[in-house]
Amino acid sequence: MILVMNIIELKGITKTYHIGDMAVDVLKGVDLSVETGELLAIMGESGGGKSTLMNIIGFLDSPSGGAYHFEDQDASHLTDNQLAHIRNQKIGFVFQQFNLLPRLSALDNVSLPLVYRGVERSQRTEIASEMLKRVGMADRMTHRPPELSGGQQQRVAIARALSGKPTIILADEPTGALDSQVSQEIMEIFLKLNQDQKITTVMVTHDPKVGQQCRRTVRMSDGRLAEV
Amino acid sequence: MMPFAEIVREALSSQAAAKQRTILALIGIVIGIGSVIALVTVGQMVQLTSLQQFQQMGTNIITVQRGWGDKGGGNAKQQGPSQHMTWGDAEDLKANVSGLEMVAPYTSTWGQPLYTDRPLDMPVMGVTRSFADINKLEVLKGRFISDLDGYSFFGVLGAGAAQKLAKLGVADPVGKTVFFKKRGFKIVGVLKRTAEGGMRPYEINPGMMIPVRTSYLFKRERNVNEIMARLAPNADRHLVIKAVKRYFKQRHPGMLTQVRSAEQLIAEMAKQSQLFTLLLGAIGSISLLVGGIGVMNVMLVAVTERRKEIGIRRALGAEQIDIQAQFLVESVILCLAGGLIGIALGVGAAYVLSKVNGWIFFVSGWGLALGVGVSSAIGVFFGYFPARQASRLNPILALRDE
Numbered sequence: 209m210i211l212v213m214n215i216i217e218l219k220g221i222t223k224t225y226h227i228g229d230m231a232v233d234v235l236k237g238v239d240l241s242v243e244t245g246e247l248l249a250i251m252g253e254s255g256g257g258k259s260t261l262m263n264i265i266g267f268l269d270s271p272s273g274g275a276y277h278f279e280d281q282d283a284s285h286l287t288d289n290q291l292a293h294i295r296n297q298k299i300g301f302v303f304q305q306f307n308l309l310p311r312l313s314a315l316d317n318v319s320l321p322l323v324y325r326g327v328e329r330s331q332r333t334e335i336a337s338e339m340l341k342r343v344g345m346a347d348r349m350t351h352r353p354p355e356l357s358g359g360q361q362q363r364v365a366i367a368r369a370l371s372g373k374p375t376i377i378l379a380d381e382p383t384g385a386l387d388s389q390v391s392q393e394i395m396e397i398f399l400k401l402n403q404d405q406k407i408t409t410v411m412v413t414h415d416p417k418v419g420q421q422c423r424r425t426v427r428m429s430d431g432r433l434a435e436v
Numbered sequence: 437m438m439p440f441a442e443i444v445r446e447a448l449s450s451q452a453a454a455k456q457r458t459i460l461a462l463i464g465i466v467i468g469i470g471s472v473i474a475l476v477t478v479g480q481m482v483q484l485t486s487l488q489q490f491q492q493m494g495t496n497i498i499t500v501q502r503g504w505g506d507k508g509g510g511n512a513k514q515q516g517p518s519q520h521m522t523w524g525d526a527e528d529l530k531a532n533v534s535g536l537e538m539v540a541p542y543t544s545t546w547g548q549p550l551y552t553d554r555p556l557d558m559p560v561m562g563v564t565r566s567f568a569d570i571n572k573l574e575v576l577k578g579r580f581i582s583d584l585d586g587y588s589f590f591g592v593l594g595a596g597a598a599q600k601l602a603k604l605g606v607a608d609p610v611g612k613t614v615f616f617k618k619r620g621f622k623i624v625g626v627l628k629r630t631a632e633g634g635m636r637p638y639e640i641n642p643g644m645m646i647p648v649r650t651s652y653l654f655k656r657e658r659n660v661n662e663i664m665a666r667l668a669p670n671a672d673r674h675l676v677i678k679a680v681k682r683y684f685k686q687r688h689p690g691m692l693t694q695v696r697s698a699e700q701l702i703a704e705m706a707k708q709s710q711l712f713t714l715l716l717g718a719i720g721s722i723s724l725l726v727g728g729i730g731v732m733n734v735m736l737v738a739v740t741e742r743r744k745e746i747g748i749r750r751a752l753g754a755e756q757i758d759i760q761a762q763f764l765v766e767s768v769i770l771c772l773a774g775g776l777i778g779i780a781l782g783v784g785a786a787y788v789l790s791k792v793n794g795w796i797f798f799v800s801g802w803g804l805a806l807g808v809g810v811s812s813a814i815g816v817f818f819g820y821f822p823a824r825q826a827s828r829l830n831p832i833l834a835l836r837d838e
Contacts, residue, residue, distance in 0.1 A: 266751075288755070292755045292756075296753020307835065308748075309745055321753055324752060368752070372752075
C-alpha cells in the first residue's frame with residue numbers, strides 16, 4: 209500500500225488537571241498529525257506538557273477537550289477496556305526508565321504484551337526471541353533486567369514494544385537515562401527500525417543530538433506545539 | 437483477557453519472589469486450618485473408636501441403674517436402703533419383662549486386695565457367668581467365673597490387673613492367691629484386654645471379678661450396682677425399656693430408674709461430638725478470620741509495592757480484570773498453600789493423638805475438602821478488596837511510581 213495516511217490526528221487537544229481548587233492547563237490546544245512511517249521528535253523543556261501529550265497519544269490518558277483521531281477513528285471517548293485494548297494492539301511504549309518487570313527474564317518481558325492478547329506460549333516465545341534478535345539481544349534472552357546494563361535493558365524494552373507489531377512506537381525520553389555513547393546505539397536502533405521496517409515512531413526528547421536525527425521535529429512550549 | 441493458566445503462573449512467580457512475607461502471612465492460615473482439621477479429625481476418630489466398641493459388644497444391650505435424680509435421692513433417704521436395685525430384682529427381671537434374652541447384674545465391693553502384703557489397688561466386682569457373655573469377654577488363661585462357683589473364693593483378673601501382678605514378679609497368676617477382706621481368693625483365670633468405653637463397666641480391665649454370691653458375704657444388703665441385659669432378637673427396644681421401668685416402679689415405687697441403651701448412648705455421643713465440633717469450628721473460624729486479615733494486609737502491601745508493575749502491565753494492555761484476577765489468584769494461592777500446610781500439620785497432630793490415646797486413625801475426605809475449600813474461600817474473600825484496589829489504580833500514576 210502506497211497510501212499515506214495520518215495515523216494520528218490531534219485537533220485542539222486540551223488537558224486540564226485539577227489540584228484541589230486549582231485548575232492547571234497543561235495542554236492548551238495541541239494540533240498534530242503523524243503520518244505512517246514518520247519519525248517524529250517532540251522537543252521542549254521539562255514541564256511543558258510533553259509527557260502528558262504522549263500519555264494521551266498512547267491512550268494512557270484521555271484529553272479534556274479537542275478531537276483525537278487514531279487511524280481515522282474518533283478516539284476521544286473510549287472506555288477503560290477499549291483503551292487497554294488499543295494500547296495492547298496498536299501502541300508500543302518505550303520509557304525512560306525502561307520499565308521492565310525485574311522478576312521476569314528478557315524473553316518473558318518481551319512476551320508480556322502477547323500474554324494479554326491471549327497468544328499461546330510457544331508462539332509468544334518464538335515472536336519474542338525474534339524481536340530480541342532484532343535489537344541485538346539474542347544472547348541475553350534468559351537474563352533478568354537487574355543482570356543487564358541500562359543500554360541492554362532499553363534494547364529489551366524496544367523489543368517488547370515491537371513484539372505486539374504495533375501501529376506506532378511511542379518513546380518517552382528513551383535515551384534520558386543512558387550515557388551519550390549508549391544513547392547513540394539506542395538511537396540507531398530506532399533509526400534502523402524506521403528506515404528498514406517503516407515503523408512509525410514518536411519520540412519525546414530534550415536531547416538536541418537525538419532530535420537532529422529525527423526527520424521531523426516539533427517543539428512543545430507552554431502547552432502548545434510548534435513545528436521546528 | 438489473559439488466559440487463566442497465565443494468571444496462575446504469574447501468581448506463583450510473584451509469591452516465590454516474596455518468600456519471607458509470604459511465610460509470615462501463611463502462619464495465621466496454617467494455624468487456623470491446622471487446628472480445625474486436627475480437632476475435627478480427633479472428634480471423628482473418637483466417635484469412630486467408640487462406635488466400634490459398641491459394635492463389638494452389640495447395640496442390643498441395655499443397662500439399668502438406680503437414678504440419682506432429686507426424687508430418687510430424697511426417697512432413698514426417707515425409705516432407707518430398700519430403695520436400691522437388689523439381687524432379687526435382677527433374678528426376677530427376665531421372667532417379668534419379655535424381650536430380654538440375658539441378664540447380668542454385677543456388684544462392686546470396696547476394699548483393698550493384697551498380694552502377699554502388697555496392696556493391688558484394684559476394684560472388685562461380683563459377677564455371674566452371663567457378665568462375660570454380655571460384655572464379650574475373652575479368657576486368656578484359665579476360665580471365667582461360673583454360676584456353679586456358688587460361694588467359693590475364686591477370682592478372675594482383668595488384663596490390667598494381671599499386668600500389676602506381673603510387675604510384682606507373678607508371671608502366671610492362675611493358681612496364685614489374692615487376699616481380699618482377709619480371705620484368700622484363688623485366681624482361676626485371666627482375661628484378654630477389652631476395649632474400654634461404650635457400655636462396658638470400666639472396672640473390667642483393672643479389676644478382679646469374683647462370684648456374685650461370694651461378694652454378698654461382705655455386704656449387708658444384697659444390692660446390685662447395675663443390671664446389664666441383652667435384648668432378644670426382634671425385641672422392640674422402646675417397649676422393653678418401658679417394661680423395665682414399669683417393672684421397677686412396681687417393685688420400688690419412688691425409686692428413679694435409669695435405663696440406657698447402646699443406641700441412646702450413641703445418639704448422645706453424636707450430639708456431644710456435634711457440639712464439640714461446632715465449638716472447635718468457632719475457635720478455628722476466629723484464627724482463620726485473623727489469618728484472613730493478615731493475608732489482606734499482605735496483599736494490600738503487595739499492591740502498594742507493585743504499583744509500578746501494575747502500571748507497566750496496564751500500559752502493555754492489561755485490562756482491569758486482568759490485574760484483579762492476578763492479585764486475587766495470588767491471594768487464593770497464598771491461602772491455599774497455608775491451608776495445605778495446615779492440613780498436613782492438623783492430620784499429623786491427629787495421628788500423634790490417635791497413637792497416644794489408642795484411637796483408630798482416620799481422616800475423612802470431607803474434612804480435607806473442607807480445609808481446601810475454606811482456605812480458597814478466605815483467599816477470595818480477603819483478596820477481593822486489595823485486588824480491586826490494584827485494578828482501579830490510574831495507570832499513569834502507577835507508572836510514575838518509583
